[in-house]
Amino acid sequence: MSMTAAVGHAHADPHHIGVVIEHPGPASKRIVTAYGFWVFLLSDIVMFSCFFAAYAVLSGQTAGGPSGAEIFEQRNVAIETVCLLLSSFTCGMASIAADVRNRFWFYFGMAVTCVLGVIFLVIEFREFADLVARGYGPSRSAFLTSFFSLVGCHGLHVSAGVLWLLTMMAQVFAKGFRADVLRRMMCFALFWHALDIIWVGVFSVVYLLGGAP
Amino acid sequence: MSDQTHIPTGHDLAPGEEEQHSVGERILGYVVGLVLALLLTATSFFIAGTDLVWQPSIPVALIVLAIAQMGVHLVFFLHITTGPDNTNNVLALAFGLLVVFLVVGGTVWIMSHLNGNMPPMDQIMRMRT
Numbered sequence: 001m002s003m004t005a006a007v008g009h010a011h012a013d014p015h016h017i018g019v020v021i022e023h024p025g026p027a028s029k030r031i032v033t034a035y036g037f038w039v040f041l042l043s044d045i046v047m048f049s050c051f052f053a054a055y056a057v058l059s060g061q062t063a064g065g066p067s068g069a070e071i072f073e074q075r076n077v078a079i080e081t082v083c084l085l086l087s088s089f090t091c092g093m094a095s096i097a098a099d100v101r102n103r104f105w106f107y108f109g110m111a112v113t114c115v116l117g118v119i120f121l122v123i124e125f126r127e128f129a130d131l132v133a134r135g136y137g138p139s140r141s142a143f144l145t146s147f148f149s150l151v152g153c154h155g156l157h158v159s160a161g162v163l164w165l166l167t168m169m170a171q172v173f174a175k176g177f178r179a180d181v182l183r184r185m186m187c188f189a190l191f192w193h194a195l196d197i198i199w200v201g202v203f204s205v206v207y208l209l210g211g212a213p
Numbered sequence: 214m215s216d217q218t219h220i221p222t223g224h225d226l227a228p229g230e231e232e233q234h235s236v237g238e239r240i241l242g243y244v245v246g247l248v249l250a251l252l253l254t255a256t257s258f259f260i261a262g263t264d265l266v267w268q269p270s271i272p273v274a275l276i277v278l279a280i281a282q283m284g285v286h287l288v289f290f291l292h293i294t295t296g297p298d299n300t301n302n303v304l305a306l307a308f309g310l311l312v313v314f315l316v317v318g319g320t321v322w323i324m325s326h327l328n329g330n331m332p333p334m335d336q337i338m339r340m341r342t
Contacts, residue, residue: 027225034227038302042309049313053320078258085250088290092243095229100236190229193290197283203254204279208261209272 030183037187041194044157048198051150052205059210063141068210071136076127077207080120081199084158087116088196095189101177110169113192117162124155147206154202157195164188228302231292246289253282 027035059068094109128148131137138148168188171181231239257278260271287293293302331337 030230031225031227034229035301035305038228039305042305045309046312046316049316053317056317056321057324074258074262081254081258082251085247085254088286089243089247092290093240096236096239096243186227186229190291193229193286196290197286200254200279200282200286204257204275208257208275212261212271 030179030186033183034186034190037190041190045194045198048150048153048201051146051153052201055146055150055206055210058142058146061142063143065141065144066136068143068147068206069212071131072207072211073127074207074211076123077203080123081203083116083120083123084196084199087113087120088193090116091189091192095185098172098177098182098185103172106172107169110165114162114165114169117158117165121155121158121162124151128152147210151202151206154195154198157198161188161192161195164191225301226292226296226298228293229291242289242292246285249285249289250282253278253285257282 090109090112094106094113097103097105097109128151131144136144138145165188168181168185171184175181231242234242257275260266260274260278266274287306293299293306295303
């Protein structure tokens with residue numbers, strides 16, 4: 001921290017971008033918190049990349065069981081995708097409302113985000129339950145194991161996100177737009193947008209590429 | 214130094230945070246991102262089920278569309294840009310992407326070679342019995 005404060009005038013403009021910054025000092029807590037959370041999100045994405053790699057290797061190993069083209073329903077996946085995308089948008093609206101301290105639009109945006117997230121989870125859960133009921137559970141083949149672990153891991157993240165979302169609504173209700181609550185809200189928005197980015201990978205790689213005949 | 218651009222005294226931007234904008238501009242940014250993402254998603258789903266394009270090009274097209282959509286999300290929703298106050302965030306992202314490409318690319322590469330060098334499964338079964 002003290003390093004930033006000690007930067008002299010000679011290093012104030014290292015890239016010659018024409019903007020001279022005068023002794024900015026240690027970064028504010030808001031920036032430090034969000035940056036730390038950003039690093040966590042990147043490590044979470046690295047973890048997901050391992051699941052993606054496993055799926056890419058095992059997607060053909062069906063062991064006589066069903067292939068992706070036989071069990072994936074594009075219509076459901078399209079609905080899930082639209083739900084998550086819209087929820088990302090409403091989450092953005094809610095964080096703008098939090099920044100301008102507007103309670104009504106904050107609650108409204110968060111509530112819509114929550115409903116869309118829950119719709120996503122219900123569709124996914126029904127898809128999983130249907131597959132297991134037909135005997136295509138995660139133990140059927142290596143392909144299904146990798147499918148359930150990748151998509152299920154994303155679903156667990158969305159579930160945790162919904163719980164976090166409800167916590168944020170309760171905290172704003174009980175404590176108001178305090179600085180620490182706003183920091184948590186910013187981290188939640190980052191988390192939710194990152195989940196949507198991972199879902200882009202999931203529907204492209206798992207459902208569209210893996211569902212090709 | 215009279216011609217220096219005016220910059221508020223806070224300099225770094227937290228990830229997810231925008232530069233100073235009015236509420237209307239911020240909402241417009243999200244709307245643009247949403248429209249672009251919806252267009253790219255619709256294209257992906259259309260390409261995956263169509264006969265109109267050359268079939269072997271479909272996987273490449275899907276991957277390119279997915280990467281484009283991730284870029285749209287990063288810029289319009291997470292506000293990761295190439296601005297000077299975003300350097301730390303971009304560097305962390307670049308390192309994360311490096312690890313992701315090493316893990317996924319390396320795994321697919323190695324495993325496809327292993328598959329290519331392995332005798333067919335029924336042959337292995339016969340060797341063991």
